[in-house]
Amino acid sequence: xxxxxxxxxxxxxxxxxxxxxxxxxxxxxxxxxxxxxxxxxxxxxxxxxxxxxxxxxxxxxxxxxxxxxxxxxxxxxxxxxxxxxxxxxxxxxxxxxxxxxxxxxxxxxxxxxxxxxxxxxxxxxxxxxxxxxxxxxxxxxxxxxxxxxxxxxxxxxxxxxxxxxxxxxxxxxxxxxxxxxxxxxxxxxxxxxxxxxxxxxxxxxxxxxxxxxxxxxxxxxxxxxxxxxxxxxxxxxxxxxxxxxxxxxxxxxxxxxxxxxxxxxx
Amino acid sequence: xxxxxxxxxxxxxxxxxxxxxxxxxxxxxxxxxxxxxxxxxxxxxxxxxxxxxxxxxxxxxxxxxxxxxxxxxxxxxxxxxxxxxxxxxxxxxxxxxxxxxxxxxxxxxxxxxxxxxxxxxxxxxxxxxxxxxxxxxxxxxxxxxxxxxxxxxxxxxxxxxxxxxxxxxxxxxxxxxxxxxxxxxxxxxxxxxxxxxxxxxxxxxxxxxxxxxxxxxxxxxxxxxxxxxxxxxxxxxxxxxxxxxxxxxxxxxxxxxxxxxxxxxxxxxxxxxxxxxxxxxxxxxxxxxxxxxxxxxxxxxxxxxxxxxxxxxxxxxxxx
Amino acid sequence: xxxxxxxxxxxxxxxxxxxxxxxxxxxxxxxxxxxxxxxxxxxxxxxxxxxxxxxxxxxxxxxxxxxxxxxxxxxxxxxxxxxxxxxxxxxxxxxxxxxxxxxxxxxxxxxxxxxxxxxxxxxxxxxxxxxxxxxxxxxxxxxxxxxxxxxxxxxxxxxxxxxxxxxxxxxxxxxxxxxxxxxxxxxxxxxxxxxxxxxxxxxxxxxxxxxxxxxxxxxxxxxxxxxxxxxxxxxxxxxxxxxxxxxxxxxxxx
Numbered sequence: 001x002x003x004x005x006x007x008x009x010x011x012x013x014x015x016x017x018x019x020x021x022x023x024x025x026x027x028x029x030x031x032x033x034x035x036x037x038x039x040x041x042x043x044x045x046x047x048x049x050x051x052x053x054x055x056x057x058x059x060x061x062x063x064x065x066x067x068x069x070x071x072x073x074x075x076x077x078x079x080x081x082x083x084x085x086x087x088x089x090x091x092x093x094x095x096x097x098x099x100x101x102x103x104x105x106x107x108x109x110x111x112x113x114x115x116x117x118x119x120x121x122x123x124x125x126x127x128x129x130x131x132x133x134x135x136x137x138x139x140x141x142x143x144x145x146x147x148x149x150x151x152x153x154x155x156x157x158x159x160x161x162x163x164x165x166x167x168x169x170x171x172x173x174x175x176x177x178x179x180x181x182x183x184x185x186x187x188x189x190x191x192x193x194x195x196x197x198x199x200x201x202x203x204x205x206x207x208x209x210x211x212x213x214x215x216x217x218x219x220x221x222x223x224x225x226x227x228x229x230x231x232x233x234x235x236x237x238x239x240x241x242x243x244x245x246x247x248x249x250x251x252x253x254x255x256x257x258x259x260x261x262x263x264x265x266x
Numbered sequence: 267x268x269x270x271x272x273x274x275x276x277x278x279x280x281x282x283x284x285x286x287x288x289x290x291x292x293x294x295x296x297x298x299x300x301x302x303x304x305x306x307x308x309x310x311x312x313x314x315x316x317x318x319x320x321x322x323x324x325x326x327x328x329x330x331x332x333x334x335x336x337x338x339x340x341x342x343x344x345x346x347x348x349x350x351x352x353x354x355x356x357x358x359x360x361x362x363x364x365x366x367x368x369x370x371x372x373x374x375x376x377x378x379x380x381x382x383x384x385x386x387x388x389x390x391x392x393x394x395x396x397x398x399x400x401x402x403x404x405x406x407x408x409x410x411x412x413x414x415x416x417x418x419x420x421x422x423x424x425x426x427x428x429x430x431x432x433x434x435x436x437x438x439x440x441x442x443x444x445x446x447x448x449x450x451x452x453x454x455x456x457x458x459x460x461x462x463x464x465x466x467x468x469x470x471x472x473x474x475x476x477x478x479x480x481x482x483x484x485x486x487x488x489x490x491x492x493x494x495x496x497x498x499x500x501x502x503x504x505x506x507x508x509x510x511x512x513x514x515x516x517x518x519x520x521x522x523x524x525x526x527x528x529x530x531x532x533x534x535x536x537x538x539x540x541x542x543x544x545x546x547x548x549x550x551x552x553x554x555x556x557x558x559x560x561x562x563x564x565x566x567x568x569x570x571x572x573x574x575x576x577x578x579x580x581x582x583x584x585x586x
Numbered sequence: 587x588x589x590x591x592x593x594x595x596x597x598x599x600x601x602x603x604x605x606x607x608x609x610x611x612x613x614x615x616x617x618x619x620x621x622x623x624x625x626x627x628x629x630x631x632x633x634x635x636x637x638x639x640x641x642x643x644x645x646x647x648x649x650x651x652x653x654x655x656x657x658x659x660x661x662x663x664x665x666x667x668x669x670x671x672x673x674x675x676x677x678x679x680x681x682x683x684x685x686x687x688x689x690x691x692x693x694x695x696x697x698x699x700x701x702x703x704x705x706x707x708x709x710x711x712x713x714x715x716x717x718x719x720x721x722x723x724x725x726x727x728x729x730x731x732x733x734x735x736x737x738x739x740x741x742x743x744x745x746x747x748x749x750x751x752x753x754x755x756x757x758x759x760x761x762x763x764x765x766x767x768x769x770x771x772x773x774x775x776x777x778x779x780x781x782x783x784x785x786x787x788x789x790x791x792x793x794x795x796x797x798x799x800x801x802x803x804x805x806x807x808x809x810x811x812x813x814x815x816x817x818x819x820x821x822x823x824x825x826x827x828x829x830x831x832x833x834x835x836x837x838x839x840x
Contacts, residue, residue, distance in 0.1 A: 047457060073459050081454075086449075087451045101459065104459040
């Protein structure tokens with residue numbers, strides 16, 4: 001689980017001004033807010049890639065802030081992150097990309113690594129892609145590899161920065177179904193930043209709204225939508241309250257399903 | 267989108283001063299003097315949204331102590347190239363096997379042709395120009411060779427090789443590391459428990475330090491050959507007369523070697539530094555490459571000047 | 587790669603550079619180049635390079651003196667220091683080092699900018715707006731870079747001579763007046779200066795053509811831009827030395 005307390009961060013001007021956030025174990029929390037409200041910065045601070053000027057970040061009870069690199073590296077082994085611009089290592093193949101964190105963290109004996117890689121690829125609907133080069137993949141495929149890489153070491157905490165940005169509606173639905181599937185399968189805690197509010201709210205347990213560098217409210221969707229704070233109401237004005245959650249379970253084979261006539265694969 | 271932040275490579279094993287162990291290492295510190303914007307703090311206190319859950323409460327903030335060690339993992343303490351150098355040196359023991367050899371091949375072997383080409387040309391040009399001018403003063407060609415050899419050993423081979431490496435190797439390192447930075451691959455490395463300094467910077471540093479003197483020697487030999495050939499074809503100087511190393515003394519040799527090693531340090535450090543602190547997309551990568559080439563070249567020139575001046579005062583002192 | 591394909595690539599490169607230079611020439615002759623862009627390029631590329639050139643030239647002048655020092659002390663020819671530093675700086679070191687510096691700074695910057703514009707499709711955008719990239723982008727930059735190189739080289743020569751004079755005084759005790767006499771004493775003349783300036787003009791063309799051409803042909807996002815910069819800088823350096831050799835040998839005795 002993730003606990004963020006009174007985190008301040010500025011790059012010349014203040015970006016985060018006292019953020020409090022709590023993500024319970026095994027929950028999927030969506031982090032939303034207007035552009036440039038500091039969502040990515042917050043995610044990076046939780047991942048230990050940035051140091052806040054003040055505040056504390058605890059992952060699974062262990063403090064993240066103020067560590068030296070060795071301790072931080074150990075803690076980062078518990079965290080998986082999928083980046084907004086995907087950040088796959090382009091000099092490695094898909095399989096090597098996935099194997100890389102396993103090897104670095106010595107999480108598995110060498111013999112088992114390939115098995116885990118194949119299993120993880122299959123779970124995101126990219127079975128058989130181990131030898132493919134990163135350059136040739138489509139945007140959606142790259143994102144799925146990124147998500148597979150984040151999850152491959154079975155980290156208890158997963159951070160996703162705009163996992164569905166720039167994807168078409170079909171891929172977006174599948175992406176969110178994949179997130180739910182991961183939550184169930186890996187029993188991880190997920191913190192997801194997304195601008196696709198409608199889809200996001202269908203899968204989240206809780207929502208946190210970040211505005212102007214502070215989390216204005218956090219809670220189940222219903223209570224957030226009922227918030228009286230003007231910025232929150234403004235931001236969520238156009239959100240349709242989703243019907244009873246009707247997200248179908250994620251089917252990896254659906255990625256290879258025959259396309260309806262007239263459709264094309266991205 | 268949050269602003270781009272200059273990253274820093276993770277440091278090597280630093281000594282912890284005052285931080286104990288692992289968890290719960292921050293001590294809440296009551297601060298009267300805040301590290302950032304006082305105005306923002308007070309704005310926060312007064313500008314509360316009524317009813318906001320989890321509103322920030324009182325004055326006590328837990329301030330993280332600055333992480334000891336050379337380079338923080340991300341943006342703090344934007345260091346100069348010196349910091350990058352130290353971090354890379356400390357990272358050396360943890361380099362993966364084979365990484366150095368790989369870099370030596372990429373940086374050294376692949377630059378061989380380029381260096382030989384340039385040094386070959388310069389050798390010929392230099393002998394030609396110097397010869398023409400010298401003949402106006404002293405119509406004696408016997409000292410052209412030895413003087414040329416002295417200049418070559420003392421300075422020219424090392425400096426010119428290094429300048430060429432600065433453009434080829436320096437730009438390459440900055441471009442690679444820089445584009446990895448702007449596509450977040452460096453962060454992805456950190457999260458996979460791979461320190462970019464260990465994985466990317468240190469192997470290149472060691473490889474460059476080893477390769478630069480070697481390339482200098484090879485390039486010097488090529489320049490020597492073309493110089494001798496030019497002497498022969500243009501001025502009819504007997505190669506035996508030309509290839510006379512009598513002006514070269516220990517200080518000259520020492521200066522040349524020290525220079526090439528120093529340049530071998532300077533180029534990858536300046537270039538990796540430029541790459542690590544890239545920001546701003548593809549334009550940023552281009553800027554990083556420029557900074558690498560210019561920074562490396564300037565470092566080479568300044569270091570060359572300093573070492574040369576030192577050598578000169580030494581030899582003057584030794585009564586040469 | 588076979589020899590044939592390597593030659594093919596080389597010819598494509600040279601061809602690319604040639605095309606760029608021809609486009610620039612045409613735009614200049616037809617006076618259709620974008621003057622605002624030219625002005626902006628001159629300031630950004632030219633003016634801002636002056637500090638780097640200044641610093642480099644100063645140190646290089648000093649290095650020249652350090653180089654000649656053993657010879658001077660050996661023959662006691664201190665009065666010739668001006669001549670010794672002078673001919674090196676005017677004929678060779680001045681143009682080459684300025685060329686390399688400008689290639690490293692201005693050339694790579696140019697490639698980076700154009701490369702970025704290319705990979706982000708902005709150049710196609712320009713064409714879609716019926717703006718000719720040759721007039722708007724290529725010609726102003728080529729002209730600006732050539733001017734910068736020539737003027738920068740002259741500037742560098744002056745600064746380097748000063749640096750040499752200062753170093754001569756400090757390190758060898760050669761009085762600046764002696765230095766000046768050695769410089770102007772009749773063994774060096776305007777032909778040497780012209781020699782250097784002609785070289786700098788050619789180098790300017792090389793740098794401008796190569797950097798622009800590589801920038802416009804960049805492919806593949808941020809890594810592609812990095813690659814383009816790297817390759818263009820290397821090729822410029824090689825071309826500078828080759829041209830230098832050609833010019834030196836072709837102007838035998840001048």
